[in-house]
Amino acid sequence: MPEVIFLLLRRMRAPLVTLISAYAVAMLGLVLIPGETADGEPWRMDFFHAFYVVTYTAPTIGFGEIPHPFTGAQRLWMMFAIYGLVFAWLYAIGMLLSILQDPAFRRVVDLSRFRRSVRRLSEPFYIVCGYGENGSLVVRALADEGIRPVVVDSDAERIEALKVEGLTMEVPGLNADADDPQVLIDAGLNHPDCAGVIAVSRTDEANLSIAVASKLLAPQVPLICRARHRDTEANMASFGTEHIINPFDTFAERFAMAVRSPGMYLIYAWLTGIEHQPVARPLVPPRGKWILCGYGRFGKAMRERLAEEGVDTVVVEAEPEGTGAPEGTVVGRGTEAETLQEAGIEDAVGILAGTDSDPNNLSIILTARELNPNLFTVARQSLGRNQAIFEAADLDLVLDAGTVLTREVLGLITTPLMERFLQLTLSQDDAWANVLVSRITALVGDELPHTWSLPLGVKSAPAIIDYLQAGHPFQLGDLLTDPRDRNEWVPALPLLVHREGAYHLLPAMDMALQPADRILFCGRSGAAHHMAWTACDHGALSYVTTGDDRPEGWLWEWLARRGRGAQA
Amino acid sequence: MNLEKTIFAFVIVLAMTVNFGFFYGEVANPDHHNVYELYGALVVSLIATVMKLGERTQIGALLLATSLVADVQLIIAVLVWGTVAYVTDTGLTTHTMAAIVSLSGGALLANVVSVVLLVAETIMGRR
Numbered sequence: 001m002p003e004v005i006f007l008l009l010r011r012m013r014a015p016l017v018t019l020i021s022a023y024a025v026a027m028l029g030l031v032l033i034p035g036e037t038a039d040g041e042p043w044r045m046d047f048f049h050a051f052y053v054v055t056y057t058a059p060t061i062g063f064g065e066i067p068h069p070f071t072g073a074q075r076l077w078m079m080f081a082i083y084g085l086v087f088a089w090l091y092a093i094g095m096l097l098s099i100l101q102d103p104a105f106r107r108v109v110d111l112s113r114f115r116r117s118v119r120r121l122s123e124p125f126y127i128v129c130g131y132g133e134n135g136s137l138v139v140r141a142l143a144d145e146g147i148r149p150v151v152v153d154s155d156a157e158r159i160e161a162l163k164v165e166g167l168t169m170e171v172p173g174l175n176a177d178a179d180d181p182q183v184l185i186d187a188g189l190n191h192p193d194c195a196g197v198i199a200v201s202r203t204d205e206a207n208l209s210i211a212v213a214s215k216l217l218a219p220q221v222p223l224i225c226r227a228r229h230r231d232t233e234a235n236m237a238s239f240g241t242e243h244i245i246n247p248f249d250t251f252a253e254r255f256a257m258a259v260r261s262p263g264m265y266l267i268y269a270w271l272t273g274i275e276h277q278p279v280a281r282p283l284v285p286p287r288g289k290w291i292l293c294g295y296g297r298f299g300k301a302m303r304e305r306l307a308e309e310g311v312d313t314v315v316v317e318a319e320p321e322g323t324g325a326p327e328g329t330v331v332g333r334g335t336e337a338e339t340l341q342e343a344g345i346e347d348a349v350g351i352l353a354g355t356d357s358d359p360n361n362l363s364i365i366l367t368a369r370e371l372n373p374n375l376f377t378v379a380r381q382s383l384g385r386n387q388a389i390f391e392a393a394d395l396d397l398v399l400d401a402g403t404v405l406t407r408e409v410l411g412l413i414t415t416p417l418m419e420r421f422l423q424l425t426l427s428q429d430d431a432w433a434n435v436l437v438s439r440i441t442a443l444v445g446d447e448l449p450h451t452w453s454l455p456l457g458v459k460s461a462p463a464i465i466d467y468l469q470a471g472h473p474f475q476l477g478d479l480l481t482d483p484r485d486r487n488e489w490v491p492a493l494p495l496l497v498h499r500e501g502a503y504h505l506l507p508a509m510d511m512a513l514q515p516a517d518r519i520l521f522c523g524r525s526g527a528a529h530h531m532a533w534t535a536c537d538h539g540a541l542s543y544v545t546t547g548d549d550r551p552e553g554w555l556w557e558w559l560a561r562r563g564r565g566a567q568a
Numbered sequence: 569m570n571l572e573k574t575i576f577a578f579v580i581v582l583a584m585t586v587n588f589g590f591f592y593g594e595v596a597n598p599d600h601h602n603v604y605e606l607y608g609a610l611v612v613s614l615i616a617t618v619m620k621l622g623e624r625t626q627i628g629a630l631l632l633a634t635s636l637v638a639d640v641q642l643i644i645a646v647l648v649w650g651t652v653a654y655v656t657d658t659g660l661t662t663h664t665m666a667a668i669v670s671l672s673g674g675a676l677l678a679n680v681v682s683v684v685l686l687v688a689e690t691i692m693g694r695r
Binding site: 006007008009010011012013016017020021023024027028031046047048049 | 604624646
């Protein structure tokens with residue numbers, strides 16, 4: 001704020017000097033010009049009355065000629081004085097208004113307001129660089145989770161859009177280039193509550209420079225970066241970027257997972273699901289010949305992953321030389337029936353439309369479906385606003401890079417144990433996955449399962465820590481007992497327990513808990529609250545473990561002790 | 569030769585000299601202190617303040633501070649004069665005159681500091 005005041009005052013110098021001079025000259029004239037009283041006695045106006053007269057004439061109020069009617073000479077002087085004073089005021093006010101509306105000044109005001117709101121943040125927050133297709137989804141998801149984002153985007157229109165987005169919390173936004181290190185500092189990189197930087201700008205170069213700057217300026221702040229190309233990914237990893245997300249690679253990996261084990265895919269899709277988005281349906285991509293239209297970054301990732309699962313793909317690409325398409329590539333866009341027939345659409349089991357144009361992708365799917373109605377259809381959606389037509393096309397699966405990215409980012413931030421859990425599931429077989437799917441379905445029904453982790457620490461579970469330190473055993477099953485009725489279970493499933501570097505997948509209910517354990521749960525929304533009640537409230541904990549309602553407060557505790565003493 | 573610097577120095581030195589003109593004389597004697605000089609001192613001091621507004625250098629900030637001190641002292645002096653002459657109608661007694669002149673004396677000290685700072689800055693700058 002001080003810099004704004006300085007700027008304003010510096011530019012107001014000339015009008016203020018004009019105003020003071022106009023007052024001074026007008027007053028001096030009034031004092032020097034001889035006047036007379038009502039009786040004709042000679043009289044000179046003093047400075048006090050001169051200031052009074054000028055004060056009310058300058059803003060054109062005009063109380064009249066006081067204390068005595070003016071002489072001709074005084075009136076002549078006043079005439080000129082009023083013109084001068086009114087002009088001086090108009091000049092000053094006009095200048096003030098033009099400064100306030102000046103775009104350069106507005107930028108300074110916005111920057112200073114942004115800095116102030118970032119400085120005042122007193123909760124962990126994430127700096128999101130880039131508020132485009134992907135960034136806006138990430139920001140919305142974070143806000144819905146109650147995690148505060150701070151947004152930086154070089155496009156003024158996007159920042160305007162942020163202001164009218166209607167998010168559930170106040171999100172500070174700045175229109176500036178995030179690859180400028182100073183901007184990152186303004187956005188709170190050195191703030192003690194800065195929990196991480198999420199770089200999702202339009203270009204890989206911008207993300208890379210954000211990553212470098214933030215690693216050098218604040219090495220302790222975790223970094224999540226979006227990379228479009230493999231070499232960027234390697235570059236980012238080389239200087240210790242914690243998490244690099246390549247949405248196409250991630251999607252291809254998940255798709256390959258669905259081919260290998262549909263149950264595993266479903267677990268993955270559920271546990272990384274985003275609120276307010278449709279719940280993932282079971283997906284069983286058939287094995288056989290797939291047609292892949294568009295051999296760009298997405299096409300390459302898909303072909304590679306599917307080949308690992310032993311699924312053959314026929315590539316259709318308009319520019320085979322430029323993209324380095326494999327041998328046997330059919331030349332064409334795939335939007336025409338001839339090309340698709342040449343690629344063998346009649347005996348294919350599925351089609352992947354992965355060009356960078358949304359209309360072309362839909363056109364490919366519609367043409368292919370006419371030629372072979374039984375195809376499994378997958379299309380890539382680039383623009384969020386095309387959601388309605390992609391839904392109307394009734395595809396088996398849509399790749400929306402923004403959603404994939406948001407799921408990954410959210411998973412990393414809200415449930416850090418989740419990444420580990422999902423890695424561990426990869427070594428399990430399909431049957432294991434199917435059992436888990438049915439257990440989760442039994443818990444949540446049609447809803448999206450919520451996931452949360454509970455660290456057994458002094459802050460998050462004070463009651464349990466006290467209980468354990470008093471030497472009582474506390475089992476996982478106790479934590480899952482409903483604190484309102486101990487004959488019921490909390491609708492939640494423990495997925496993973498992390499203890500001293502070891503991970504226990506799907507722990508048993510009779511597992512004895514220890515302080516500093518971290519437990520990952522999934523379950524119905526609201527279950528986390530009941531669990532937190534047991535973890536934080538001594539009364540609830542005592543009820544859950546023993547079935548007794550523990551007396552609260554010194555008086556009742558004393559009475560209860562007396563009562564027990566009398567019985568004994 | 570820098571016109572901006574010249575005007576700036578002119579105003580600051582003028583604020584001091586005019587104020588000195590008012591201050592000089594027997595403290596409690598109204599005949600030794602001209603009302604026009606007090607008026608002039610206040611106007612020039614206000615202009616000097618405005619010319620320092622928005623200065624972000626260390627010296628600029630100090631100049632602004634001293635100038636504001638001079639303004640406050642002079643405005644209080646003028647208020648005292650206006651009050652005794654037109655509000656309470658006690659007139660300019662030796663007591664009130666002494667108060668007014670010593671207030672302007674305080675302002676004069678601030679003016680002197682301003683000028684010293686200005687000279688110091690000029691010498692340090694060597695331009």
